[in-house]
Amino acid sequence: MDKKSAVIIGAGPAGLAAGYEFIKQGIGPLVLERSGTVGGISRTESYKGFHFDIGGHRFFSKNDDINRIWQEMLGSDFLQVSRLSRIYYQNKFFNYPLRPANALFNLGPVESLLILLSYCRARFAPQPEESSFEQWIINRFGERLYRTFFKTYTEKVWGISCKEIKADWAAQRIKGLSLLVAVSNALFGGGQQAKSLVEQFNYPKYGPGMMWQRFKDHINAGGGKVMLNCEVSSVRHDNGRISKIVYFNGKEVQEVSAENFISSMPISSLIKLLKPQPPAEVLQSAEQLAYRAFIIVVLIVDKAVLFPDQWLYVHSPKVQVGRIQNFKNWSRFMVPDQSRTSIGMEYFCNENDPTWNMPDHELIEFAQREMAEMGFGPASQVIDSYVVRQSYAYPVYDSTYEKNLQNIRNYLYSFKNLQTIGRSGMHRYNNMDHSMQTGILAAKNCCGERHDLWTVNEEKSYLEEDRTVREIPTVPEKVLIKAFARMDKFAFATAFGAICGLLVFSATMWIISRGGDVLNSHLRLLAQYFIGYTVTVKGAFIAFGYSFFWGFLFGWLFAYLRNLFLAIYIYRIKRKAELLSLKDFFDNF
Numbered sequence: 001m002d003k004k005s006a007v008i009i010g011a012g013p014a015g016l017a018a019g020y021e022f023i024k025q026g027i028g029p030l031v032l033e034r035s036g037t038v039g040g041i042s043r044t045e046s047y048k049g050f051h052f053d054i055g056g057h058r059f060f061s062k063n064d065d066i067n068r069i070w071q072e073m074l075g076s077d078f079l080q081v082s083r084l085s086r087i088y089y090q091n092k093f094f095n096y097p098l099r100p101a102n103a104l105f106n107l108g109p110v111e112s113l114l115i116l117l118s119y120c121r122a123r124f125a126p127q128p129e130e131s132s133f134e135q136w137i138i139n140r141f142g143e144r145l146y147r148t149f150f151k152t153y154t155e156k157v158w159g160i161s162c163k164e165i166k167a168d169w170a171a172q173r174i175k176g177l178s179l180l181v182a183v184s185n186a187l188f189g190g191g192q193q194a195k196s197l198v199e200q201f202n203y204p205k206y207g208p209g210m211m212w213q214r215f216k217d218h219i220n221a222g223g224g225k226v227m228l229n230c231e232v233s234s235v236r237h238d239n240g241r242i243s244k245i246v247y248f249n250g251k252e253v254q255e256v257s258a259e260n261f262i263s264s265m266p267i268s269s270l271i272k273l274l275k276p277q278p279p280a281e282v283l284q285s286a287e288q289l290a291y292r293a294f295i296i297v298v299l300i301v302d303k304a305v306l307f308p309d310q311w312l313y314v315h316s317p318k319v320q321v322g323r324i325q326n327f328k329n330w331s332r333f334m335v336p337d338q339s340r341t342s343i344g345m346e347y348f349c350n351e352n353d354p355t356w357n358m359p360d361h362e363l364i365e366f367a368q369r370e371m372a373e374m375g376f377g378p379a380s381q382v383i384d385s386y387v388v389r390q391s392y393a394y395p396v397y398d399s400t401y402e403k404n405l406q407n408i409r410n411y412l413y414s415f416k417n418l419q420t421i422g423r424s425g426m427h428r429y430n431n432m433d434h435s436m437q438t439g440i441l442a443a444k445n446c447c448g449e450r451h452d453l454w455t456v457n458e459e460k461s462y463l464e465e466d467r468t469v470r471e472i473p474t475v476p477e478k479v480l481i482k483a484f485a486r487m488d489k490f491a492f493a494t495a496f497g498a499i500c501g502l503l504v505f506s507a508t509m510w511i512i513s514r515g516g517d518v519l520n521s522h523l524r525l526l527a528q529y530f531i532g533y534t535v536t537v538k539g540a541f542i543a544f545g546y547s548f549f550w551g552f553l554f555g556w557l558f559a560y561l562r563n564l565f566l567a568i569y570i571y572r573i574k575r576k577a578e579l580l581s582l583k584d585f586f587d588n589f
């Protein structure tokens with residue numbers, strides 16, 4: 001690709017990171033953004049001095065380059081926050097991840113016992129089939145725990161029954177089940193390190209929008225141009241190359257040509273804008289890619305403290321709200337007046353479903369009712385409110401998405417000067433850092449480097465999981481497998497018995513060869529235990545038999561106990577790893 005000029009569609013984290021990289025390479029890109037603000041889903045909205053995100057956005061990355069860029073952009077305005085986020089269920093707050101003492105206290109002894117029994121049942125008599133999310137979780141945590149902590153929240157997020165969600169999806173999300181990783185963590189402390197990192201995150205003083213505003217300023221100052229309120233309406237191509245982009249700037253339709261084009265708009269929308277149109281099967285694949293939408297109802301409450309958490313997961317089936325953000329606990333600068341609190345009631349929905357189409361005033365009343373029902377105060381305490389609807393919030397991984405995405409990718413490969421980046425741009429569960437990374441690599445590709453953007457965040461949806469795996473010291477798998485292999489009881493007992501037998505046999509023969517029993521009175525004492533033993537050749541064989549028998553018995557018992565203790569030890573490590581990995585499970589919706 002020629003490095004003369006570049007047009008980027010979308011000024012979210014991915015598009016802005018691509019712009020940042022172009023500036024570094026001495027190219028001034030044009031960034032076209034449909035909305036009136038930068039940041040995409042990671043933007044910050046403001047209402048009467050109250051700032052809020054579209055869902056709370058933690059800045060948390062394993063990628064040193066991304067961390068460095070974030071620091072470079074914000075410096076001391078990049079706050080470090082100690083995380084507190086609990087689960088709200090049955091009017092009680094559960095620590096997250098679950099802590100046994102806290103869970104026992106909240107659930108009570110009877111429910112805790114029932115959960116334990118249901119867990120034992122699942123372990124000893126698992127469901128034979130494991131194709132759905134429901135079956136997968138029940139087999140690992142028991143039915144009762146599944147109903148308490150998994151079912152409601154997951155169904156709120158995805159809007160379908162857990163029976164319809166594929167088990168692979170759960171397996172991908174709940175990582176850390178690998179025994180090798182668990183054992184390595186336990187032995188070398190990687191888990192502890194991972195844990196402490198997850199418990200802190202960065203956050204811009206005035207919300208994530210502050211970060212993206214700095215990116216915009218940086219690109220504009222470096223010779224590029226970020227243009228807001230410019231919606232791309234058509235992408236023209238000719239001879240395997242994108243020739244120009246048509247956009248509407250609010251007043252008139254404009255066209256722009258360039259050597260390189262990078263798109264972070266939803267990949268399915270991009271397909272529909274291509275002129276000439278792609279083949280029918282590609283259009284059909286684009287039509288079938290699904291996205292989950294999201295509504296945040298911000299309630300400004302005339303109360304200084306509602307709860308200490310940055311956010312709460314709401315697992316209670318009685319209310320529809322899935323999560324509640326408390327923005328002043330992310331940064332106190334998010335509210336203009338510390339005697340007031342702004343909470344974000346988050347509702348997961350589909351675009352154009354009844355929740356999405358509910359008028360704002362009804363949504364606000366609904367959210368106020370739910371807030372009161374949960375015990376956070378009466379509706380009369382809400383002094384103001386604001387609603388934001390976000391489409392394309394979550395790419396849906398349904399049973400057909402892989403095939404559809406592959407069709408689209410195959411078609412887009414035919415364009416030599418077009419790359420798609422980011423979350424919706426790649427229909428991938430990318431967080432901000434992954435999205436940025438794809439943007440940076442795409443810009444580098446325009447400057448002669450060769451990077452496969454689809455390997456970013458491949459198979460790994462969540463950065464915490466990624467980190468857990470990466471930060472444990474690498475221990476050769478073979479060593480661990482050998483160290484923790486089961487001992488063959490019969491083989492060990494036979495070997496140990498044979499060694500004992502041979503030792504006593506050889507000792508007896510040695511004494512005989514040195515002049516008889518006068519030489520060793522200790523060995524003669526064996527006769528008290530081995531009936532019929534004498535320091536003679538015949539006695540040596542008798543001693544072999546006795547020693548073999550006791551050696552065999554001891555060896556068998558040793559191997560049995562060793563296997564038993566090892567199994568208990570490994571089981572405990574595995575449970576710990578499961579609980580740790582569960583922490584990430586809800587974080588990433």
Ligand SMILES: Cc1cc2nc3c(=O)[nH]c(=O)nc-3n(C[C@H](O)[C@H](O)[C@H](O)COP(=O)(O)OP(=O)(O)OC[C@H]3O[C@@H](n4cnc5c(N)ncnc54)[C@H](O)[C@@H]3O)c2cc1C
Nearest residue numbers: 010012013014034040041055057058232265422423431432
């Ligand atoms: C509720 C929620 C919570 C999240 N929490 C976190 C978190 O804690 N940490 C984290 O790292 N990530 C989080 N994420 C993920 C994060 O929001 C995304 O990874 C990130 O915003 C993706 O950036 P992007 O640039 O790829 O896409 P987007 O943010 O979607 O940006 C794409 C941009 O393209 C523009 N666009 C679309 N169509 C056109 C068009 N036709 N013409 C011009 N412009 C167009 C859009 O307006 C938008 O600005 C969360 C996501 C959600 C939904």
